[in-house]
Amino acid sequence: MENEKRKTVIELDNVRRDFKVGSETVHALRGVSFKIHEGEFVTIMGTSGSGKSTLLNQLGCLDTPTSGEYYLDGISVRTMSKSQRARLRNRKIGFVFQNYNLLAKTTAVENVELPLMYNSEYNAKQRREAAVKALEAVGLANRLDHKSNQMSGGQMQRVAIARALVNNPAVILADEATGNLDTRTSFEVLVLFQKLYAEGRTIIFVTHNPEIAQYSSRNIVLRDGKIREDTMNRNILSAAEALAQLPLPQDD
Numbered sequence: 698m699e700n701e702k703r704k705t706v707i708e709l710d711n712v713r714r715d716f717k718v719g720s721e722t723v724h725a726l727r728g729v730s731f732k733i734h735e736g737e738f739v740t741i742m743g744t745s746g747s748g749k750s751t752l753l754n755q756l757g758c759l760d761t762p763t764s765g766e767y768y769l770d771g772i773s774v775r776t777m778s779k780s781q782r783a784r785l786r787n788r789k790i791g792f793v794f795q796n797y798n799l800l801a802k803t804t805a806v807e808n809v810e811l812p813l814m815y816n817s818e819y820n821a822k823q824r825r826e827a828a829v830k831a832l833e834a835v836g837l838a839n840r841l842d843h844k845s846n847q848m849s850g851g852q853m854q855r856v857a858i859a860r861a862l863v864n865n866p867a868v869i870l871a872d873e874a875t876g877n878l879d880t881r882t883s884f885e886v887l888v889l890f891q892k893l894y895a896e897g898r899t900i901i902f903v904t905h906n907p908e909i910a911q912y913s914s915r916n917i918v919l920r921d922g923k924i925r926e927d928t929m930n931r932n933i934l935s936a937a938e939a940l941a942q943l944p945l946p947q948d949d
């Protein structure tokens with residue numbers, strides 16, 4: 698109910714995506730519709746082959762539907778040219794990947810500045826300021842000049858999250874963002890996503906791990922290219938509390 702008053706950031710209307718493989722057609726998405734409002738933290742779950750990556754590619758403007766409509770921040774994506782989509786993607790979406798996708802041998806602050814290179818509204822000084830601010834927001838103010846290969850997995854993922862935030866995007870899209878991390882570090886990253894959620898960010902977190910749904914505000918389950926469940930979480934667990942209850946790491 699409360700959601701209806703909030704701005705719609707993402708709207709999918711009967712989105713289908715077919716792939717032709719030889720003489721066969723694979724129906725990866727079979728008519729997916731939903732709206733995501735500003736400030737939601739949505740997990741998208743499903744087993745392997747259920748259509749998660751295909752859906753994420755639609756949401757991230759990396760692919761276009763075979764039919765149906767996708768509106769991102771009110772703009773219809775389907776009719777756009779490739780370069781228009783690239784621009785929209787750069788301005789409206791912050792991506793966080795399983796493998797971090799940072800430039801190696803490049804400092805944290807330089808990695809975070811990258812998305813702003815294509816934005817003429819920022820000069821060098823403003824880029825640096827925005828990158829430092831984003832790194833502060835993820836708790837890495839003391840790691841600005843560390844290179845990617847000098848950081849732990851959790852730190853690299855926090856740099857990637859800072860890079861996703863730096864453009865002040867309409868939505869943050871995370872693809873198995875804790876997939877490469879151990880349990881403790883995964884919870885640290887989840888704590889950060891919950892902090893961003895508390896600050897009003899819109900987050901879509903795609904994962905095959907059902908446990909993560911306990912920490913989001915809404916969970917969408919895909920199966921065979923269709924939505925099987927779409928539920929609000931009335932009892933969002935605290936990732937910080939879960940983290941505090943984990944056994945301490947052993948030194949041996």
Ligand SMILES: Nc1ncnc2c1ncn2[C@@H]1O[C@H](COP(=O)(O)OP(=O)(O)O)[C@@H](O)[C@H]1O
Nearest residue numbers: 716718723725744745746747748749750751752
């Ligand atoms: N480029 C492609 N060409 C052909 N089939 C594809 C392609 N991408 C995905 N598929 C098929 O679409 C279905 C959904 O795949 P995918 O979206 O990758 O699922 P998930 O990410 O949930 O594992 C699968 O049956 C997969 O084989």
Ligand SMILES: [Mg+2]
Nearest residue numbers: 746749750751
């Ligand atoms: Mg996948």
